[in-house]
Amino acid sequence: MDWEIILYISAGVAALAFLILCVGLVMLLLSVKKNLDHIAKTLNGVEGQVQGITRETTDLLHKTNRLAEDFQGKSEKLNGVVEAVSGIGSTVNNLNSSVEKVTHSITTNISQNEDQISQVVQWSNVAMELFDKWKIRQDRQKAYASQNNNDEK
Incomplete structure (x- = not known):
């Protein structure tokens, strides 16, 4: 009989262990479900x-x-604007070159004709002095004629 009691006790212990295992497994599965639900919401x-x-x-x-x-x-x-500005730059360079050539030409001609220019300036001064004297003489004659007309009246 001893064996029977031990057999019943061992069956009871095995059943209790199986019950504890099942309860633990259920708790684990509930925890996993809770975590999976939380992960699903997060996802x-x-x-x-x-x-x-x-x-x-x-x-x-x-x-x-x-x-x-x-x-x-x-x-x-x-790009079109840059090309246009580039064209303007080329035009300005050409204009500068032309002005430089003209200036050089004028300077060369002036230095070559310096004596003639000096004579022209002298003659123009003489002509201006003659014109001033002639004008003064005309003014005197008008003043004299005007004074004679006033005396006769």
């Missing part, structure tokens, strides 16, 4: 955020493409 939130980031990234990419197109158009227009 749903992350999914929403990723969708938002994807939309914003797409919008940003479209804006960047529009800016790149705008920049390219403005760059092409600016």
